[in-house]
Amino acid sequence: MRAVIYNGREHVAVDEVPEPECGAGEVKVRVAHNGICGTDLHEYFAGPIFVPTEPHPLTGRAAPLVLGHEFSGTVTEVGDGVTGIAAGDRVAIEPVYRCDECPPCRDGHYNVCQSIGFHGLMSDGGMAEYTVVPARMVHVLPEEVSTELGALVEPMAVAYHAARLGEPGEHAVVFGAGPIGIGIWFALRGLGVPRVTVVEPSQVRRAAVESLGAEDVIDPTRVDPASHIRERTRGRGADAAYDAAGVRASVEAGLDCLAHRRNLISVAIYEHPLETSLIKLVMRESGIRGSLCYTGEDYAAVIELMARGHYDTTGWVTHVPMERVVKEGFEALRAGTEMKVLVDPVAA
Known part of the structure; x- marks a missing residue:
């Protein structure tokens, strides 16, 4: 073969x-x-x-x-x-x-x-x-x-597992609109999160996620993500941030977007070591949490959502x-x- x-x-x-x-x-x-x-x-x-x-x-x-x-x-x-x-x-x-x-x-x-x-x-x-x-x-x-x-199912389960780990509440922000970022957006919608912001510098990827129904998609080279999120949340910040981009800029911006005592979920592979200031975590009691693959429960949830026509x-x-x-x-x-x-x- x-x-x-x-x-x-x-x-x-x-x-x-x-x-x-x-x-x-x-x-x-x-x-x-x-x-x-x-x-x-x-x-x-x-x-x-x-x-x-x-x-x-x-x-x-x-x-x-x-x-x-x-x-x-x-x-x-x-x-x-x-x-x-x-x-x-x-x-x-x-x-x-x-x-x-x-x-x-x-x-x-x-x-x-x-x-x-x-x-x-x-x-x-x-x-x-x-x-x-x-x-x-x-x-x-x-x-x-x-x-x-x-x-x-496999990449969408990766995204679903990460989405759940973030305990996203009312407002979440996703950095990166590649397959995993799109998957996180689908998962957050499936979990009933009412407001999701997607941050993506690529015009092609912004257009793709917008065509799927994303209503708040921003270009970080033109709009400051933290200012945008603060305005949309009346100064509170996002309940969860997700790094699906795998670059330092998305990690730093994600931490800046977070509300107090909330987490940034890292669901990316980093080819190079990243440095970030722990003072951001200390001052808001926020955190960075890794997310690795999925479980059978995530697979079952994704397949059920697919059967209901949730993914496109x-x-x-x-x-x-x-x-x-x-x-x-x-x-x-x-x-x-x-x-x-x-x-x-x-x-x-």
């Missing part, structure tokens, strides 16, 4: 590899769509970062390996001992490997497992015609949810065949000419 192989920094190729076999407790999936994640971009242009160069403790795998952890598809085979999943089911995959033994896992927070791994980063993933996953990663999609939306892919999601993954995927995303790219392994 064909697959997208990560060999190292700026070295990704489409190659023929053996089709994986389905073992006990596993499920084989014919992949419909696989999204290119921001993490994949970091791996391609600056990695290896998360892709292991030595065998991972849970998967035993290291580069080179098949990329892809945001994907959907159709079940073609189930292994011995698998129940509740059948051939023909359309599914989304929650790609987390966890140990179930460390303190976070024992506390029920497996998304911060001390040995965490991801299908498609620490094992062969879904940017291929077929992939095999442990059965507990599988979420069966209802009829109302397309496989296109199914491939977006118009204007920000595009598809490319596997053979053009570098030029029309990684390089287009880096250049900002695309926002979210789904790789279709079976496209002509």
